[in-house]
Amino acid sequence: xxRKSWQGLILVAAGxxxxxxxxxxxxxxxxxLATTVGMYAxxxxxxxxxxxxxxxxxxATAAFFGxxxxxxxxxxxxVSLPFPLAWPAAxxxxxxxxxALGGAILHLRGHYFAIASxxxxxxxxxLTNMWTDVTGGGMGLNLPLLDVGGVAGQARFYFLAMGLMAxxxxxxTWWTDRGRLxxxxxxxxxxxxxxxxxxxxxxxxxxxxLTLSGLIAGGTGAVYASWVTYIDPTDVYxxxxxxxxxxxxxxxxxxxxxxxxxxxxxxxxxxxxxxxNVLEFHAGLxxxxxxxxxxFLPDGLRALRRRAAxxx
Amino acid sequence: MTYxxxxxxxxxxxxxxxxxxxGFSLVWGVLNIINLLHGSLIVLGAYLAYFAxxxxxxxxxxxxxxxxxxxxxxxxxxxxxxxxxxxGKPVLATLILTFGLNLFLDNAMLYGFKADFRKVIFxxxxxxxxxGGVLLPLDRFYATVAGLALVLAVWALLRTTHFGRAIVAxxxxxxxxxxxxxxxxxxxxxxxxxxxxxxxxxxxxLSGIFPISPVASSLYLGxxxxxxxxxxxxxxxxxxxxxxALGLIESFGTLALGPELALTVAFxxxxxxxxxxxxxxxxxxGFQ
Amino acid sequence: MGTxxxxxxxxxxxxxxxxxxxxxxEIRQGEIVGVIGPNxxxxxxxxxxxxxxxxxxxxxxxFEGRRIDRLRPDQIARLGVARTFQIVQPFPxxxxxxxxxxxxxxxxxxxxxxxxxxxxxxxLAFCGLQEREALPAAALSLAGRKxxxxxxxxxxxxxxxxxxxxxAGLNPAEMDAALALxxxxxxxxxxxxxxxxxxxxxxxxxHRIVVLHQGRLIADGxxxxxxxDPAVIQAYLGNRYxxxxxxxxxx
Numbered sequence: 001x002x003r004k005s006w007q008g009l010i011l012v013a014a015g016x017x018x019x020x021x022x023x024x025x026x027x028x029x030x031x032x033l034a035t036t037v038g039m040y041a042x043x044x045x046x047x048x049x050x051x052x053x054x055x056x057x058x059x060a061t062a063a064f065f066g067x068x069x070x071x072x073x074x075x076x077x078x079v080s081l082p083f084p085l086a087w088p089a090a091x092x093x094x095x096x097x098x099x100a101l102g103g104a105i106l107h108l109r110g111h112y113f114a115i116a117s118x119x120x121x122x123x124x125x126x127l128t129n130m131w132t133d134v135t136g137g138g139m140g141l142n143l144p145l146l147d148v149g150g151v152a153g154q155a156r157f158y159f160l161a162m163g164l165m166a167x168x169x170x171x172x173t174w175w176t177d178r179g180r181l182x183x184x185x186x187x188x189x190x191x192x193x194x195x196x197x198x199x200x201x202x203x204x205x206x207x208x209x210l211t212l213s214g215l216i217a218g219g220t221g222a223v224y225a226s227w228v229t230y231i232d233p234t235d236v237y238x239x240x241x242x243x244x245x246x247x248x249x250x251x252x253x254x255x256x257x258x259x260x261x262x263x264x265x266x267x268x269x270x271x272x273x274x275x276x277n278v279l280e281f282h283a284g285l286x287x288x289x290x291x292x293x294x295x296f297l298p299d300g301l302r303a304l305r306r307r308a309a310x311x312x
Numbered sequence: 313m314t315y316x317x318x319x320x321x322x323x324x325x326x327x328x329x330x331x332x333x334x335g336f337s338l339v340w341g342v343l344n345i346i347n348l349l350h351g352s353l354i355v356l357g358a359y360l361a362y363f364a365x366x367x368x369x370x371x372x373x374x375x376x377x378x379x380x381x382x383x384x385x386x387x388x389x390x391x392x393x394x395x396x397x398x399x400g401k402p403v404l405a406t407l408i409l410t411f412g413l414n415l416f417l418d419n420a421m422l423y424g425f426k427a428d429f430r431k432v433i434f435x436x437x438x439x440x441x442x443x444g445g446v447l448l449p450l451d452r453f454y455a456t457v458a459g460l461a462l463v464l465a466v467w468a469l470l471r472t473t474h475f476g477r478a479i480v481a482x483x484x485x486x487x488x489x490x491x492x493x494x495x496x497x498x499x500x501x502x503x504x505x506x507x508x509x510x511x512x513x514x515x516x517x518l519s520g521i522f523p524i525s526p527v528a529s530s531l532y533l534g535x536x537x538x539x540x541x542x543x544x545x546x547x548x549x550x551x552x553x554x555x556x557a558l559g560l561i562e563s564f565g566t567l568a569l570g571p572e573l574a575l576t577v578a579f580x581x582x583x584x585x586x587x588x589x590x591x592x593x594x595x596x597x598g599f600q
Numbered sequence: 601m602g603t604x605x606x607x608x609x610x611x612x613x614x615x616x617x618x619x620x621x622x623x624x625x626e627i628r629q630g631e632i633v634g635v636i637g638p639n640x641x642x643x644x645x646x647x648x649x650x651x652x653x654x655x656x657x658x659x660x661x662x663f664e665g666r667r668i669d670r671l672r673p674d675q676i677a678r679l680g681v682a683r684t685f686q687i688v689q690p691f692p693x694x695x696x697x698x699x700x701x702x703x704x705x706x707x708x709x710x711x712x713x714x715x716x717x718x719x720x721x722x723x724l725a726f727c728g729l730q731e732r733e734a735l736p737a738a739a740l741s742l743a744g745r746k747x748x749x750x751x752x753x754x755x756x757x758x759x760x761x762x763x764x765x766x767x768a769g770l771n772p773a774e775m776d777a778a779l780a781l782x783x784x785x786x787x788x789x790x791x792x793x794x795x796x797x798x799x800x801x802x803x804x805x806x807h808r809i810v811v812l813h814q815g816r817l818i819a820d821g822x823x824x825x826x827x828x829d830p831a832v833i834q835a836y837l838g839n840r841y842x843x844x845x846x847x848x849x850x851x
Contacts, residue, residue, distance in 0.1 A: 108586055194685075199703070287416030290409075
């Protein structure tokens with residue numbers, strides 16, 4: 001078996017073992033942490049498709065996440081759609097939006113693409129704020145509590161639900177990485193003009209990546225909404241939901257399957273340490289952490305591994 | 313409300329908006345860095361002006377250059393030590409870096425100043441100018457005139473002084489500039505510091521009109537973006553045009569859709585512009 | 601021999617500059633056509649007009665009877681028109697094999713990645729790159745990268761191939777090898793348009809030569825005829841070359 005296949009197998013085994021251990025042994029607090037890890041792993045993988053593989057610095061992850069959260073929220077609260085239907089529907093809506101957005105902005109490069117994608121979340125947030133009849137506007141939206149047991153039951157259920165999102169995201173990324181789309185995105189990232197010259201329809205490939213990104217992020221948002229049972233626009237369209245996944249993917253290694261997952265784990269572990277010890281100013285310290293990461297680990301954790309291997 | 317009043321409302325902020333965006337445009341055009349720190353620098357300048365007014369009664373419109381100067385040196389150092397290391401790196405690296413710096417500064421201000429909005433209160437209030445039925449608030453008038461004056465001053469600086477022309481040269485051709493003896497890293501740092509100066513000054517002017525709080529920093533950043541794309545990147549005349557354009561858009565947008573949506577309208581316009589005419593209304597490359 | 605590519609009154613303006621003016625040109629199956637002309641004559645613009653990089657401001661381009669001047673570059677590529685660039689455009693961090701496999705996958709009719717890689721290996725063998733298939737493209741020498749560029753084009757199974765200054769920067773031995781490869785390619789039935797500065801190469805390789813000068817086609821014919829054409833001598837070849845080949849130059 002190739003090295004990549006071994007890595008994949010190890011990842012799956014580790015994931016399965018970890019999941020079993022957590023379900024059996026962990027308390028609710030740890031389960032909640034693990035659920036957050038699953039959520040951000042999914043978001044980091046979602047970003048990675050566009051930002052890592054295709055090299056387009058997307059800041060639209062928050063837009064897709066929020067859209068998924070609100071779609072699921074509205075469907076469940078207003079129309080009483082059960083979650084097994086609401087969640088996929090929300091993901092589909094976010095995916096459709098991503099496809100449309102792709103048509104509008106994927107011809108932009110570099111900074112212009114980044115800004116346009118950044119601004120989309122703001123626009124969606126304001127529109128959500130305005131549409132009070134449907135979304136509850138600035139006062140937020142309450143979601144029905146799912147009947148999955150008491151506090152412990154809830155904790156386990158959402159841990160599995162987010163874990164499933166992360167697993168789906170991983171599967172989609174793995175499928176992309178091995179197939180035509182992955183090849184296409186790598187070509188685009190390394191030389192977009194050359195990619196066109198060899199007959200690749202770059203618009204379609206980029207749009208596919210953005211759509212998948214929207215699908216995953218939207219689905220994750222939907223699960224999140226049910227998890228927290230109350231959402232408001234500033235909460236789910238927060239720019240940090242776009243930035244943190246990028247940092248995680250950068251940390252763990254962009255353009256790979258395992259990178260975003262490892263990055264999410266490492267970043268959240270770091271954040272947890274910060275949070276535990278420095279309650280008040282932790283967001284500011286997060287800013288410093290980000291600065292340090294960019295300055296000293298531009299290649300992410302891989303650089304550390306390489307240095308360790310080379311110099312010991 | 314008459315259309316003339318709406319028009320005046322829109323124009324009344326144009327110069328101020330130009331000042332808000334000028335520093336941002338300069339840094340983007342010369343260093344190719346989108347400075348996500350810009351909004352926070354504006355807010356910091358506003359706080360400095362607020363405290364100066366509390367302590368010594370200085371008008372924020374007069375204090376503007378001082379607020380700018382206060383930010384000049386720290387910004388120079390930040391560019392030299394931190395940002396210089398990511399010059400030339402991909403867009404993502406510089407964006408995330410300035411994002412991190414912004415997060416730090418925003419939260420530092422929140423911690424220090426708390427989130428409640430402060431307002432510079434003029435006693436007696438500045439009042440309005442009555443131009444035959446159309447009202448022009450004097451605070452906005454002063455801010456816009458001062459803002460415009462600052463932008464024009466910087467424009468003159470870029471064209472006439474040695475260091476100003478170094479900045480333009482470095483933007484046009486970094487290697488040629490270096491060959492001609494221009495010290496490129498120092499010029500970059502000066503440009504960034506100048507951008508911070510403009511931000512601080514703009515913040516000071518703002519504090520005379522609007523309530524300030526660290527939570528408003530992304531609002532001003534957003535306006536700066538829109539103005540730059542509207543007016544075309546890398547030219548100060550473009551920034552002035554963009555500033556007035558945004559003022560008018562917001563004013564008419566408020567008329568049509570209410571005040572909360574004014575910036576959203578601007579953002580939608582931004583996306584539309586990026587889709588169809590990324591070079592903006594005046595559309596020029598290279599900083600002039 | 602059928603007409604493969606036809607330029608009909610093609611013009612291309614860039615702001616105030618008319619890079620191409622009223623080009624009428626046909627490329628037929630099985631031909632090797634050399635395109636020569638001084639710098640700025642419009643040679644690369646001609647290729648760009650045919651491959652969808654620039655849309656002609658006037659006139660039409662037809663490939664195999666079908667109008668292509670409005671199509672995107674990737675669409676034209678999939679129709680069977682390939683090109684190389686003066687400044688080579690590889691995928692630097694992908695291996696030589698992957699570079700060519702990509703071309704086979706997106707234009708060459710391969711239906712899966714593994715089929716694409718098989719096709720790529722064949723093409724690499726034809727181009728003499730099979731030993732280096734695992735190297736990253738950026739690690740090749742200039743000659744190697746030019747070969748890779750050619751291999752990518754061939755993996756697309758084109759019927760028409762534009763070679764833009766494929767010999768620039770090569771030493772004489774490398775150039776001879778390149779020439780042999782070009783001839784072998786033509787022998788496979790692919791029409792070739794060879795844009796070149798180097799007279800030796802063009803004269804040896806082409807069935808027909810076309811001369812561009814300031815965006816206009818000033819001559820179109822067999823190599824021997826071109827060399828004697830007064831307009832060409834004036835514009836491009838210079839009197840010394842003409843003298844060396846026993847032609848009287850106009851004073």
